[in-house]
Amino acid sequence: MEEIFKHIDDNLQARLEQLFAWLRIKSVSADPAFKDDCRAAAKWLADRLAEAGMQKAELIETGGHPAVYAEWLGAPGKPTVLLYGHYDVQPAVKEDGWDTEPFEPVVKGDLMLGRGTADDKGQVHTHLAAVESLFKVNGSLPCNVKFIVEGEEEGGSEHTEALIRDNAEKLACDVVLVSDSPMFAEGYPSLCVGLRGLAYGEVVVEGPGGDLHSGSFGGGVANPANVLSQMLARLHDADGKVAIKGFYDDVVELTPAQREAIAKLPFDEKEFLKNTGSPVAAGEKGYTTLERIWARPTCDINGMLSGYTGEGAKTIVPRRASAKLSCRLVANQVPEKALNQMEAFFKEVAPTTVKVTFIRHHTGQAYLGDTGAPAFVSARRALKQAFGAEAVEIREGGSIPIVATFAEVLRAPCVLMGFGLPDQNIHGPNENLRVSNYHKGTRAVAAFFVELAG
Ligand code: BES
Ligand code: MN
Ligand code: MN
Numbered sequence: 001m002e003e004i005f006k007h008i009d010d011n012l013q014a015r016l017e018q019l020f021a022w023l024r025i026k027s028v029s030a031d032p033a034f035k036d037d038c039r040a041a042a043k044w045l046a047d048r049l050a051e052a053g054m055q056k057a058e059l060i061e062t063g064g065h066p067a068v069y070a071e072w073l074g075a076p077g078k079p080t081v082l083l084y085g086h087y088d089v090q091p092a093v094k095e096d097g098w099d100t101e102p103f104e105p106v107v108k109g110d111l112m113l114g115r116g117t118a119d120d121k122g123q124v125h126t127h128l129a130a131v132e133s134l135f136k137v138n139g140s141l142p143c144n145v146k147f148i149v150e151g152e153e154e155g156g157s158e159h160t161e162a163l164i165r166d167n168a169e170k171l172a173c174d175v176v177l178v179s180d181s182p183m184f185a186e187g188y189p190s191l192c193v194g195l196r197g198l199a200y201g202e203v204v205v206e207g208p209g210g211d212l213h214s215g216s217f218g219g220g221v222a223n224p225a226n227v228l229s230q231m232l233a234r235l236h237d238a239d240g241k242v243a244i245k246g247f248y249d250d251v252v253e254l255t256p257a258q259r260e261a262i263a264k265l266p267f268d269e270k271e272f273l274k275n276t277g278s279p280v281a282a283g284e285k286g287y288t289t290l291e292r293i294w295a296r297p298t299c300d301i302n303g304m305l306s307g308y309t310g311e312g313a314k315t316i317v318p319r320r321a322s323a324k325l326s327c328r329l330v331a332n333q334v335p336e337k338a339l340n341q342m343e344a345f346f347k348e349v350a351p352t353t354v355k356v357t358f359i360r361h362h363t364g365q366a367y368l369g370d371t372g373a374p375a376f377v378s379a380r381r382a383l384k385q386a387f388g389a390e391a392v393e394i395r396e397g398g399s400i401p402i403v404a405t406f407a408e409v410l411r412a413p414c415v416l417m418g419f420g421l422p423d424q425n426i427h428g429p430n431e432n433l434r435v436s437n438y439h440k441g442t443r444a445v446a447a448f449f450v451e452l453a454g
Helices: 002-011 013-025 030-053 120-137 160-166 224-235 257-264 269-276 291-294 335-350 374-387 400-411 435-453
Strands: 055-060 067-072 080-086 107-108 111-113 143-149 177-178 190-195 197-206 298-306 319-330 355-364 392-395 415-416 432-436
Touching: 002 013, 002 435, 013 111, 013 120, 013 160, 030 055, 030 067, 030 177, 055 355, 067 120, 080 291, 080 400, 080 435, 111 435, 120 143, 120 435, 143 160, 177 400, 177 435, 190 374, 190 415, 197 224, 224 298, 224 319, 224 335, 257 269, 257 291, 291 392, 319 335, 319 400, 335 355, 355 435, 374 415, 374 435, 400 415, 432 435
Parallel strands: 080 143, 080 177, 177 415, 190 392
Antiparallel strands: 055 067, 067 143, 107 111, 111 432, 197 319, 197 355, 298 319
């Protein structure tokens, strides 16, 4: 391992430069204007994987942005690891509040800053770097390795689920490794065993045929913005519970042992609040902050649109009001069922004075794994070697819907070993990844392969 680690250390600078070339490609999957950039980012990765020593590096067409596949199966009798990540990123412009250009990555002290550093190109690059160092030092890998890196994760992996199902044999493996999540805190290498799911919808309230003078008509007809806010106000009860009928029916409750384990983690609520900029923590009554984020479902309004929002005042009854809202789900909630419940909720609370419609957007399944599989012993050993500390077991509030698909279709344990930090600002301005954690992460991935091979 020493020689591998040394190779990783010696090549850190060159690797960062290589990663930065990838980060400069604006692979924003949501915006059709960046379609070619997405393909270029996929091609870039396939080329680097081939250079590193992987075989059959190729783009797989999906109907949307292509996925990248590569394999090296030269270790018969040894386990096969499937490495998953995504090369697509969230939109970003400097005006969103960035200190530097989002697609001109820079290093400041120990931080690399730029869109995609943590989510997820920087983390995928630890996989590429680990494989390359193993090939350079040993001429081979200790176990069999497959890469599947998609370009539609940020949009809900629209075509990826079908891709996994259609290629189940090609992707067959003994363990899936995903690096697309943060660590618990600096100095706490982490194994993530739970992710939340998602049900995304939109409610539209339509009243008058056009905006009306609120003096001549206000009080005479229903105001869609008033109606929408009244309906939205009923989404939660006084205890902060979601008031949608049946919403908690399938929720797997935390066991006393699980609550105890979470309570034992050195969670720094002050630091958490600092990262949010909020004055106090808040949410469902009866659960701690970590429990609420990791193991309780939520319903959040993501955006609202209605009426006049320009300079000064304009006295109108708006013709329309709408809100986008999403529920974060936990095991064993069924995303489609949650969408049905959301739709039923709005149907029930809608007054007859307006027209209310519900639009269904994307969904994703929650994931709750267990760490009993032997691969987790290897993962713990690898993290210990790379970070010099024992790994902690965590969950995360975010969603990587394809993980549940892997578990179901490939029937393999999923090791979620991420190298970001809670202040990584993914999806926001100044997204960042610590250079030191990128470096230790690369060591951990290489050590994981060695440990798995036994
Ligand atoms: N890497 C994140 C998921 C994540 C965030 C895991 C925070 C752990 C902690 C992923 O790229 C992401 O943003 N997922 C979306 C999924 C959605 C588009 C279906 C999310 O969570 O909103
Ligand atoms: Mn991600
Ligand atoms: Mn993301």
